[in-house]
Amino acid sequence: MTTNDELEKARQEALADAESHDPKDFMPGSFGCHEALHATSILLDSVGRHLLCHPTILHDPEFYALADQAHAALFDLYQAIGAKHLEEEGA
Secondary structure: OOOHHHHHHHHHHHHHHOOOOOHHHHOOOOHHHHHHHHHHHHHHHHHHHHHOOOHHHHHOHHHHHHHHHHHHHHHHHHHHHHHHHHHHHHO
16 A cells, blocks of 8 residues: 555656646646546446446455445545535636
8 A cells, every 4th residue: 555655756746747737727617627527427437337347346345345445436536526626616
């Protein structure tokens, strides 16, 4: 498992690689934020339709638990992005 420090270091490195992008284009309320919300929705749907219902996943409790965690994490991400995005759009 990744520690919070390792995760933050990886995030900062990825952010440095993306510095050519204007941050305002990806903040909540922007089209870039809407893109992230949409991508999360697609992945959430895909995990639900293609992993949670796949026979291999259904036959293995460990696989099912991991797929369920992935689905729950994507749902939480979708809700978090959506809340900030809609809050900013309404401002």
